[in-house]
Amino acid sequence: MLTAFARAFKTPDLRKKLLFTLGIIVVYRIGTNIPIPGVDYRNVQICMDAAQANQGIFGLVNMFSGGALLQITVFALGIMPYITASIILQLLTVVIPRLEALKKEGQAGTAKITQYTRYLTVALAVLQGTGLVATARSGALFQGCPVASEIVPDQSMFVTITMVITMTAGTAAVMWLGELITDRGVGNGMSMLMFISIAATFPSALWAIKEQGSLADGWIEFGTVMIVGLVMVGLVVFVEQAQRRIPVQYAKRMIGRRSYGGTSTYIPLKVNQAGVIPVIFASSLLYIPALIVQFSSSTAGWATWVTNNLADTGATAHIILYFFLIVFFAFFYVAITFNPEEVADNMKKYGGFIPGIRAGRPTAEYLSYVLNRITWPGSLYLGLISLVPTMALAGFGANQNFPFGGTSILIIVGVGLETVRQIESQLQQRNYEGFLR
Known part of the structure; x- marks a missing residue:
């Protein structure tokens, strides 16, 4: 497999695609750590360090955003509005005859449906961004944190609108980055960003389990979790x-x-x-x-x-x-x-x-x-x-x-297998041995 990676980087056009994809991933990860205007980042970190985030309600969106949601960053909404918009359009295609006709028109119809998906993504980003700002202002984003109500010190209308516009623009930028990967990189862009978002939360989550463990300073719990995780990955594959x-x-x-x-x-x-x-x-x-x-x-x-x-x-x-x-x-x-x-x-x-x-x-x-x-x-x-x-x-x-967990493993395995297949097909076109023998 390492030899195949080396050969992939030796191929000029495939090397460009891989490096371009890595560059977009770096830009995406930088955006998930830039706080938006109007947020007291110090208070956010206090609540995050106390591990008192309300994961029960916001955990799914936070996982898809790579932990950016609870930190209220530029890419706080992540890829979730686009996923929701895509699912809604798929469901409406069965119900609305106009969309069903567009789907049957081939590439032109698909491009039109993609345009509708973009519009719906921006609309959902405005809606979800407004809800996130309202939740942060009320202090409900973090339960039990003493400074939860002080995350947004200035609650004026101008600051609120600025925060919503910033998060909506961040969602549009994420959607653009995903389409760039699809056009010029390797793999499906949206799936790749979702993969990176989930994978980015793995190290901290695993270390938290080790820190919370009581047997042999948490190493027994950590080892058990790793074994169970590997078994689950094998089953999912x-x-x-x-x-x-x-x-x-x-x-x-x-x-x-x-x-x-x-x-x-x-x-x-x-x-x-x-x-x-x-x-x-x-x-x-x-x-x-x-x-x-x-x-x-x-x-x-x-x-x-x-x-x-x-x-x-x-x-x-x-x-x-x-x-x-x-x-x-x-x-x-x-x-x-x-x-x-x-x-x-x-x-x-x-x-x-x-x-x-x-x-x-x-x-x-x-x-x-x-x-x-x-x-x-x-x-x-x-x-x-x-x-x-x-x-x-x-x-x-x-x-x-x-x-x-189920959702994260399914996405990680699915996107990983699909990306490996695409790289392997590129290698086989040049008579190279691929990843899967």
Whole structure:
């Protein structure tokens, strides 16, 4: 693998892409550490050092921002507005005929949908930036910190607007950096920035577990966590690579004197066809009641129940509901992203068929049957991989933001495998031995 890296850097064009990607990553990490105007950075550090951040509600966004959210920096919102906008546009494509028509137009339609995604990202950044500033001003961003209400000393309208504009501009800059990586670098830019954001929180989170441990100065807890993490990474790699290949045969056609078709291929259906999207959906949905309770400051019975059962990630109700929401959203997302009838129609149009299955409706029913069968283990795998760290490592102070948690591991492994594949394909084009033998 090290030899392959050396050969990659010896290839001029690939070396330029790798260095360009590394440069963008450095710029991104610098932006995540620059505080925005109007924030007392000293008070922020006091609350961060006290480890009293409200990770339960803001932990997911903070993880995607590489820890920039709770430090209220220029890139505080990170890539989360773009992820949310992309998911919303994907869902609306199924509902709105105009977007569905654009999707079928090919590259021109995709470019138009990408433009809509950018507009929606900026709008969501304004909304989320306003919410973050309001939360910071009220002192609710850090629970129990004595100087939490003094994070934003000047609460005038001008300072508030300046903070929101700065964070919105930061989100637009993150989106631009991601597109630069996609165009001129290696890998998918947005996924790469998400990968870097999560990986940046690993060292501090692992060291915090060692510091909080009591057995052999925390080294036993640290070693146990590392072993469990490596086992989980191996399991995730195994399942993410697993797929059901449905054979497809194309009939021969004579056009003039030439023969076309007659080839054999397959339709790859991944066991985890939905990826990490169901986990993000379920996490976001469970955060909404906790946010409502926090901003309403209600002491009613329902508010107490939400705080004790939904906001607490270790509560039985939270674990059960979280698991079933992940399973539900896995089926829901697969249903809207993979249309068996459309695949069957395209196969029939180009003379393709599945051996032993008639073309048309029987093919669509067969694809739907196979997809449902492999989605069940995929959805259960997502639910278990998201809950195992919370239940098994709770004694070591782990929570849903633990570095080897389900969401972070799925993203790290998925983006890592995809990036390695792209570098390997570039090496194989030049007759070099790749990473995977």
